[in-house]
Amino acid sequence: MTRPTSSTSTPFPPPAGARAYPLRTARGEFAVVDSPVAAGVEPRGVALLLPGFTGSKEDFHLLHEPLAARGYRTVAVDGRGQNESDGPAEDESPYARAELALDVLAQAAALGTGLHLAGHSLGGQISRAAVLLDHSPFASFTLVASGPAEISESQKQRVKLLHDALAVMTMPQVWEAILAMGPPEEVGGPARGFGTPEQLHLRWLNHKPAQLLATGRQLCAEPNRVEELAAVPLPFHVLSGARDDTWPVTLLDEMAVRLGAHRSVIPGAEHSPNLDRPEATAAALADFWDDPAAHQDLSGRS
Template structure:
């Protein structure tokens, strides 16, 4: 696993608790850069084992394009609270309702929604509940249904370990084995091992168990999504073991979506190649914003 030094949030970014009708969620909120024409707001949802820090490298280049970006820890992730043992609290529909509440709490009109990996499937569920709060949906390294068989096996190993070990013990095992692409994959862009350990220990076991099961059993809902009057963007790296790139290509066709493949990136384009990823996002949002006005 390659890592990079953990970057500091850009000037003007704030970390705080976003109060919503469904609780308080930890966010990093970065405004558009001074002098840039404000062009919209984007809500960024992290993936399995991830957190709001996975988007740190995107904030500044998107701010220079005029976009305010709000990266969020979902319920039970890192610095957002949630029950330790109640998996029902992390049912996909519950997490989707959280996203709707977050968009409402921003109180800025429709937002561009982006979900990375698991976050993409949660974002999809939110949009299917109510697409009105959103200008567009970007699925980043997030496929149409369940993850690949190899990744399902790795998620099952994690779930089996969590059944008999503490979070601290599982962390030690993950470090000894090396995190697989989906389990710990977003860590690729963060070199601060203390931060990685803190966010792992801050994540609730029930959240990992419930969402890991979702990743392994998610049905294909692309046809439902395609029926919505919303601009879609399917973005991925040039290689992805969690959902094969050819599968993402096909999903984009089924959605009539804008398609971006980021060269030199794998499952986390936001960390592997943040500048071309940010450029592709801003280009899409510029167009999507015009379509929805």
């Protein structure tokens, strides 16, 4: 496994014991937070964590410590054009779903094989595309609050509002509009994200408009690829909160059955269980990673 050799200055400090640095890959550099296994704990594996729409690697900050205590090194990444990872501001072509999937495979190649892959919301759908291209780098795949196809109608309307705003306003102007509206996290609202108000503001300004436009369209038009994914020989895990406005929990339940996946529902959590109930979420992840094959239910696969 590749180990970080240096840390970089960032306005988004990593948790205690973790390091923030640019991960060098064959497809460029990606900003990561890399948290090692806790001292004195036997290493059990490495996990690659991908954030959701308008999110960033910081959304996994509260998972690093409990997962380190369970023996897992965790690497959370900003995707292309997200927060501290660079990307074009206006050209949407590098944010095509296939391109973002290749980025994930490049990140995996830089870290080594046998990775536990986990993607939240949009990150889950990008991860799914990567797994469908090449599952060989991964030991398991967890979809965190990430559904089988397009997002709900209510969330589509919110994404459309964001797209309409980006067409006529600058990123700072859109932020001011967001603050005035107070929308949920999928529209970039300040209430859902890890950090101070100043950090959330900076994170928004760091996002590339082309990334938001391209991935927002993808969320609104994602095809159902559950049947394709079910044919992949990997252990699957579907994890969510007990309530979700982006993909109804019943839809996630059905997807888990189709995948023969282990299913975890975190009580008291909504669309971001990693933020709402991090200890319970970390426990569910580690329990699955400890022996993914033991949780696999092939009876649900077609």
